[in-house]
Amino acid sequence: MHRLLAQARAGRPRAVGRLVSLVEDDDPRLPELVRALAPGSGRAHVVGLTGAPGVGKSTTTTALVTALRAEGLVVGVLAVDPSSPFTGGALLGDRVRMQEHALDRGVFIRSMASRGHLGGLAAATPAALRVLEAAGCDVVLVETVGVGQSEVEVSACADTTCVLMAPGTGDAVQVAKAGLLEVGDVFVVNKADRDGARSLVRDLRTMVSLGSPAEATREPGSPWRPPVVQTVASTGEGVGELLAAVRAHRESQQASGGWQRRRRRRAREEIEALALARVRRRFRTLTGAPLDRLAEEVGDGRLDPYTAAAALLDGAPTREGPRGRSAGGAE
Amino acid sequence: MHRLLAQARAGRPRAVGRLVSLVEDDDPRLPELVRALAPGSGRAHVVGLTGAPGVGKSTTTTALVTALRAEGLVVGVLAVDPSSPFTGGALLGDRVRMQEHALDRGVFIRSMASRGHLGGLAAATPAALRVLEAAGCDVVLVETVGVGQSEVEVSACADTTCVLMAPGTGDAVQVAKAGLLEVGDVFVVNKADRDGARSLVRDLRTMVSLGSPAEATREPGSPWRPPVVQTVASTGEGVGELLAAVRAHRESQQASGGWQRRRRRRAREEIEALALARVRRRFRTLTGAPLDRLAEEVGDGRLDPYTAAAALLDGAPTREGPRGRSAGGAE
Numbered sequence: 001m002h003r004l005l006a007q008a009r010a011g012r013p014r015a016v017g018r019l020v021s022l023v024e025d026d027d028p029r030l031p032e033l034v035r036a037l038a039p040g041s042g043r044a045h046v047v048g049l050t051g052a053p054g055v056g057k058s059t060t061t062t063a064l065v066t067a068l069r070a071e072g073l074v075v076g077v078l079a080v081d082p083s084s085p086f087t088g089g090a091l092l093g094d095r096v097r098m099q100e101h102a103l104d105r106g107v108f109i110r111s112m113a114s115r116g117h118l119g120g121l122a123a124a125t126p127a128a129l130r131v132l133e134a135a136g137c138d139v140v141l142v143e144t145v146g147v148g149q150s151e152v153e154v155s156a157c158a159d160t161t162c163v164l165m166a167p168g169t170g171d172a173v174q175v176a177k178a179g180l181l182e183v184g185d186v187f188v189v190n191k192a193d194r195d196g197a198r199s200l201v202r203d204l205r206t207m208v209s210l211g212s213p214a215e216a217t218r219e220p221g222s223p224w225r226p227p228v229v230q231t232v233a234s235t236g237e238g239v240g241e242l243l244a245a246v247r248a249h250r251e252s253q254q255a256s257g258g259w260q261r262r263r264r265r266r267a268r269e270e271i272e273a274l275a276l277a278r279v280r281r282r283f284r285t286l287t288g289a290p291l292d293r294l295a296e297e298v299g300d301g302r303l304d305p306y307t308a309a310a311a312l313l314d315g316a317p318t319r320e321g322p323r324g325r326s327a328g329g330a331e
Numbered sequence: 332m333h334r335l336l337a338q339a340r341a342g343r344p345r346a347v348g349r350l351v352s353l354v355e356d357d358d359p360r361l362p363e364l365v366r367a368l369a370p371g372s373g374r375a376h377v378v379g380l381t382g383a384p385g386v387g388k389s390t391t392t393t394a395l396v397t398a399l400r401a402e403g404l405v406v407g408v409l410a411v412d413p414s415s416p417f418t419g420g421a422l423l424g425d426r427v428r429m430q431e432h433a434l435d436r437g438v439f440i441r442s443m444a445s446r447g448h449l450g451g452l453a454a455a456t457p458a459a460l461r462v463l464e465a466a467g468c469d470v471v472l473v474e475t476v477g478v479g480q481s482e483v484e485v486s487a488c489a490d491t492t493c494v495l496m497a498p499g500t501g502d503a504v505q506v507a508k509a510g511l512l513e514v515g516d517v518f519v520v521n522k523a524d525r526d527g528a529r530s531l532v533r534d535l536r537t538m539v540s541l542g543s544p545a546e547a548t549r550e551p552g553s554p555w556r557p558p559v560v561q562t563v564a565s566t567g568e569g570v571g572e573l574l575a576a577v578r579a580h581r582e583s584q585q586a587s588g589g590w591q592r593r594r595r596r597r598a599r600e601e602i603e604a605l606a607l608a609r610v611r612r613r614f615r616t617l618t619g620a621p622l623d624r625l626a627e628e629v630g631d632g633r634l635d636p637y638t639a640a641a642a643l644l645d646g647a648p649t650r651e652g653p654r655g656r657s658a659g660g661a662e
Binding site: 039266271276294298 | 362365366368369370371454457591594596597598601602605609610614622623626627632635636639643
């Protein structure tokens with residue numbers, strides 16, 4: 001483990017990949033790894049890229065990598081796939097477009113599925129980010145594969161979240177319905193050379209300026225107003241402006257204190273997810289399989305699930321100690 | 332509450348709607364409600380409908396409602412929207428296609444968002460199903476809105492899961508990648524009159540017969556082989572065959588014991604979700620806001636999240652009792 005960590009710190013891609021695998025699998029050595037990584041972590045700017053399939057997330061990611069590499073920065077790409085039963089390996093095979101960066105020692109590309117991690121995305125993503133940071137990444141691009149709630153969850157791991165859209169892949173109302181208006185720090189209309197781009201930009205600007213849901217969840221008192229940037233990621237057009245907007249967001253956040261508040265909120269979610277994963281693990285390793293017995297009674301309609309949940313907690317204290325008052329009675 | 336419950340049992344739609352709202356909001360009276368509903372629950376056949384946007388889930392649901400109503404059965408429709416920040420009301424407005432059933436006293440239609448429920452979908456959906464059962468539903472159709480992991484989660488609440496596809500909305504490989512091959516008990520190729528339907532049916536049949544992932548998660552020793560049914564839901568074509576396949580699945584499951592095993596597994600997940608929600612609630616109501624303090628330390632890189640999680644559990648025992656050995660040391 002320590003050898004692996006030393007190799008990852010030296011920027012050896014294979015070691016980085018193996019450490020992310022430990023995260024995916026919720027390996028028993030993970031706490032030790034994270035403890036070793038924690039001091040000094042938090043240096044990299046974590047940029048989330050999210051949006052419906054077909055908007056050009058991979059192409060935009062690749063274009064951003066090219067731009068960042070041109071400045072000599074070390075870049076990590078974490079493609080998070082919360083819904084797939086397949087692990088990273090399979091997905092990596094698809095990422096043909098990333099091949100131009102495959103041999104670059106300053107780029108680390110890794111896919112991650114989170115099914116194996118009891119703490120889910122909220123626990124797995126920050127741990128993987130720490131690995132990429134340890135490898136020296138200045139910026140980590142977190143790209144979500146798939147859609148749905150997971151998109152919103154992944155954005156919670158980013159310092160700056162870019163919400164991507166493109167003409168013909170849904171309108172601004174759908175973005176709002178998916179809850180993405182609330183999480184976007186920068187909105188990107190990709191494929192801006194296509195029909196319908198102009199009206200998409202206009203609709204987005206209107207919705208962002210109305211901004212009621214965004215105001216509620218974004219840092220209170222933040223002076224940041226999410227811009228709408230136009231790109232043609234396949235040609236690189238507008239990618240410089242996108243990068244400038246992402247950096248302007250960081251500066252604004254750091255000046256307002258929002259940066260630190262958001263990182264603390266992320267830490268809060270990570271801690272909670274790890275604590276809950278630990279409780280869940282205890283449920284499953286209780287002797288006498290009380291969860292199975294309770295499930296039988298609830299499944300057959302002999303017991304209600306709330307009483308069963310209280311009994312389960314009663315049998316699985318989160319810390320050791322003599323049996324006291326029942327959890328059922330205490331609430 | 333008891334009056335509301337009595338009204339719901341008498342089939343009053345407004346009371347049913349209000350009880351589902353209690354579920355959505357994780358109302359403090361929910362345990363009481365679920366305790367009252369638990370005895371005798373489990374009568375209805377819960378049928379999940381899942382698939383990518385555009386495959387015709389709503390149209391298929393409507394066609395199934397028509398077919399079931401023709402037999403005089405009482406039908407519930409639960410449209411679960413895990414990703415939307417909007418609650419049921421807003422969505423119901425969209426469901427123009429359902430209007431033909433809106434005045435039918437034998438049909439209960441309700442959308443449900445689950446963001447308000449600390450236990451998430453795993454806890455909210457079974458509670459909503461119990462409400463619809465209490466209203467007398469013989470069959471409840473659970474339709475997911477949106478895509479992603481949530482689809483797979485919702486299917487976990489169904490006795491029989493129908494995975495829908497249509498020509499032009501993605502191929503069989505995408506269904507496999509979304510993890511839907513594993514959860515399908517019946518596969519439906521809707522819009523079967525369109526180009527590409529035949530090859531879609533063929534591909535699906537091949538993948539289902541290969542069926543390696545399905546075998547792993549489906550009931551061991553189950554004699555059920557998921558059929559591929561073709562429908563044109565908008566005209567009602569094939570809907571009778573679909574209903575027959577759904578019922579054949581129930582009979583096969585009941586004969587093999589898979590029915591009961593699956594319901595117990597669902598109960599297991601529900602209990603666990605409720606127990607974890609309770610732990611989470613305790614984290615958030617701890618005096619002295621230790622979670623905020625720990626998040627600050629982890630966010631600033633002064634503490635690692637695993638040690639923080641252990642400290643959080645140490646301060647928030649799941650049952651009352653004198654302080655014993657620390658949870659951190661016990662694992």
